[in-house]
Amino acid sequence: MATRTLAQAINHALGLALSERDDVVLLGEDIGAAGGVFRLTDGLLERFGRGRVIDTPVAESGIVGVGYGMALAGLRPVLEIQFMGFSYPAFDQVISHVSRIRNRSRHRFTAPLVIRMPYGGGIGAAEHHSESTEALYAHVPGLKVVVPSRPADAAGLLRSAIEDPDPVVFLEPIRLYRAVREELPDRPEPVPLGSAAIERPGTDLTLLAWGAMMTETRAAAEELASTGVHAEVLDVRSLVPLDVATIAASVAKTGRAVVVHEAPRTGGFGAEIVAQIQERCLYSLEAPVARVTGWDTVFPLKRSERHYLPSTERIVAAARRVLAG
Amino acid sequence: MATRTLAQAINHALGLALSERDDVVLLGEDIGAAGGVFRLTDGLLERFGRGRVIDTPVAESGIVGVGYGMALAGLRPVLEIQFMGFSYPAFDQVISHVSRIRNRSRHRFTAPLVIRMPYGGGIGAAEHHSESTEALYAHVPGLKVVVPSRPADAAGLLRSAIEDPDPVVFLEPIRLYRAVREELPDRPEPVPLGSAAIERPGTDLTLLAWGAMMTETRAAAEELASTGVHAEVLDVRSLVPLDVATIAASVAKTGRAVVVHEAPRTGGFGAEIVAQIQERCLYSLEAPVARVTGWDTVFPLKRSERHYLPSTERIVAAARRVLAG
């Protein structure tokens, strides 16, 4: 047992995978001696050597395309894209190849790889460094997409992702890398892909979020609680597969819901969750499901970032509207 | 006046733009002597020469990146991506640059360009040739996305797209290229971006679709009419900007809606439309808005394609369920 931040939990899970499975290799920019720009791979080069912790040239399509080729031959590559905003040069490899080969070859070839990407805003970063485009990946058939919000889930989901027979996009909330610590066993329990977590049971409305936005969402639930409103808080965790059963059961019970994400509103994954809820629970809904999201603008730079990210206040305000509806 | 197919209408509008504006240039693979794989640029090389109808190497990122550079210098490039499934190598250029430069430079630099892409299934094409990933583009702030379903709209929307000061993704339904003809004036009226068309007024429910799926949707409305159900049919036409006012007004009136698209269901643009409807019209809704969509699978090859595409029957069945709800 040790207390670990989310970043340390990932580092630990990577080390564990490398030591437990010979077929795991890591590829990415600056993941070796530098230990990754966020130090997520710190110490792994020293422990596992250059043959398994592979610094690549600055070429994201290359990282994913080559990692995919390795996976076809049966390895389990874990690829790091330095920031989600730099994943797009590899988008074709992901959507046209990684996600399709199982279908193209009717299970003959498969791509059991993981693509890790730090994502999200809130650290006043430069352009392209605050992206949250999970909806793009979630729309791609054949791809799984998960987003932990706490250290134990980070380690547990990463373990499951590496063991998964299919490709997984693993999104890491930058803002939470060092935000909290959790006790973690040395061999953290795998967390199954496709299960949402009911973090806080409640009866009055359901708050749904994932990744970094869990912080504001939890705080909103606290604030609502202080005024006697019992919000049920769901950490969606896995966008694909989506745990619709848990989501629908919660909203059927509460009759009200707010979905939170930092990605732009239009076509964000919140829309899918709203659609699922209204398909399954319309007759239980007491008010429209509200979306509290980033705006349909480019993510702003440091000096105006605060105008963009959903705040606890915005979530609380939306909740109150939904409760009044 | 002349009768034109959708393909001819686009060809005509391209010719018109080239002759009316010196700053219009076309770039794409095989658009010159070959006239485009669908002959959409037929005859334009002969009329306007190699300086303006530019055959490029097979390099989509190059086409978009270079076209974008031209647009920055004030030209109006109209770029052809041979099939939507080959647009992904250019995705980074689109999402990181084309769509952002106005914001990045606070209007100092702009990218008034059009990216034309044939999209959609139904012609038994090879892998990657039946994509319908409009939701990916619609999620990108700073980008407009339009999809005509008839010759007049194709010409009219393309004229508006070329005149637009911002970048426009212009999706062309392959299946409709030669499906119908319409009378078109020699200078077709521009159709404003951002307006849905009420194709068929009705009172009992609203059917919403765009592009190739309008065919099945219209047929479904006919079939419903034959049983006394008056469906209002909306051709959404423009995903961004979205004409929410028209959509909400229709559903507020009918209280029931079915959204149809051929893209995969999860995270498809239908989810956004459902979310918008329930946000604005929940209390008018008599039943959940239904989505009739492609499945969350890779688009199948010819011999199983028919299992994938939404059919008139599926739309009618969904409508009946919504009417019964």
Place this chain on the structure above:
Amino acid sequence: MLRILAPDGELVAEPPATVDTRALYRAMTVARVFDRRGSALQRQGRLATYAPFEGQEAAQIGSVAALRPDDWLVATYRDAAAMWSQGYPMELLIAGRTGHEGGGAPPESVNVLPPSITVGAHMLHAVGLAWAERYRRSDRVALTMFGDGATSEGDFHEAMNFAGVYRVGCVFLCQNNGWAISLPTERQTAAATLADKAIGYGMPGVRVDGNDVLAVYEATEAAVLRARGGDGPTLIEAVTYRVGPHTTADDPGRYRAEEQTEAWRQRDPIDRLRRYLAGRGEWSRPWQDELEREAAGLVDAAVTAAEALPAFTAGEIFDATFAELPPLLAEQRGWATGAADPAGPA
């Protein structure tokens, strides 16, 4: 440009010792019969699409002949001859082209990926495959085939660069067939030759007469030996010509002069090898007839088997999306098969 057989079938250099020339001739003959049948079937509406490779048989058969049966081949929509020659069942090559996903599933023993339809991306996959083999201390190599057009894509660059940096055992075999659909090679690049592109990646670049099967074999064999020995990748430019249309939907009359094509027809790779064999008394009309009969039989059987493959049921289109169907997909499958209300949970 490396050449062993002149167009008239005369030897201009020492032929490789390690190759069975008659076997090459047989394979090229079968490939030609397959190819002609492919175009015919497409015209009859029995194939969804077909990309003829006539004129490129030497480049495909000659290069693959230098592989071991367990080496990897990562090729394109136009490389059916190469894929078949590396063990990909002919019926699956046809099945794919009829529009059946089953065509993408070669037997476990065949290390050939389904054909790449996107231009450019697949070269990276070959680099990854070759790298994984070395990681496992296997000496299998990967050969990837692509066209002149593919050298314009960014992924070509990244693949060549990775291969160079990590000295991966990957052979890059470019069939420069003169055209990327309607764009001739000289309008695709300002480089003097495609082989020159190797310099920027610190690997050898070899230019070979792509219609000379012996030269292609020799160049590939050298590259494969280098790769197998751990000495890294090689780029081979096989200079050839696409005698037919790009695909059966293409009309080359729009962009190229028939005389050019006719001139290349005169340099047909099969004719060339036939002249050589005939000159050595290793070819005869009866043998030719026998080969053609054999080829027709093989192709007939493959077509029959491919067309007999039952089309997928509605449920089957879901079943290879993931190893296991997640709940939402299972639900959709229910709607699609009629097991649940087809309108979904409306």
Place this chain on the structure above:
Amino acid sequence: MLRILAPDGELVAEPPATVDTRALYRAMTVARVFDRRGSALQRQGRLATYAPFEGQEAAQIGSVAALRPDDWLVATYRDAAAMWSQGYPMELLIAGRTGHEGGGAPPESVNVLPPSITVGAHMLHAVGLAWAERYRRSDRVALTMFGDGATSEGDFHEAMNFAGVYRVGCVFLCQNNGWAISLPTERQTAAATLADKAIGYGMPGVRVDGNDVLAVYEATEAAVLRARGGDGPTLIEAVTYRVGPHTTADDPGRYRAEEQTEAWRQRDPIDRLRRYLAGRGEWSRPWQDELEREAAGLVDAAVTAAEALPAFTAGEIFDATFAELPPLLAEQRGWATGAADPAGPA
């Protein structure tokens, strides 16, 4: 490798006739002051991020000196010296780094794009700009700057290829500063030099001592003349070194030996030019003091102006998404500014 000034400031070749060496020295001095201030401001939390270019002043100032004021410059996060030198207001360079979008809006007269943060993509933009100028019969050229790391991206390849094929008036200036963050150049490519990469695109590739401002100027001037004359693109590899960290968040101690950096510090480009000027009696301590005072004044004023830029209001973050706000965005703007219920139409 082209060199005019040896590290000790001695001439080893004829210096270019067309350049004002003292002006170069002044610009490099201002750039150095700017750069040191940038790092200091970042440590004080006044800049969001900063990518120091110390050691690369000759490569940036020398190349841009060969441009006409109306030529295009398309450069990166590390090229503030070049951008300033081509007319981009210093206060905007700082404003961007404080995290203010206003930094991306140079005056209409300045043909310099905001710095590219993504690695690789921007070279294509320069090709398009240069092409558009030729289309309009202007003889403006475009110069694009990028690092060694950027040559690994697919977009580098596509940009070089397009430029070669269409003979576009674009100069590709690669600052090979030895590192792409933690990856040294020799582990990025197996090519002998980055300049060699030009061969694959049929354009000249020139290798120049990037710490020799006169050599950089001369190489760029020749390339610019070629480009302006319609003779097409050139790749220049300026061999230099990033003396500082990648950005202020980076710790080079993790991946490189201090001795290497120290050795390059000895080859400082400003020292080199100073020795040359001093040798010719064109440098004096008082002049140096005056320059440094001037530089400090310029930088002070720029910092003050940048920090005085009012941060965007909530509404302003919406206003440059499109030329006009579409309805849904106007609605969101209303929520964000409090003009409408912030929860949206819940």
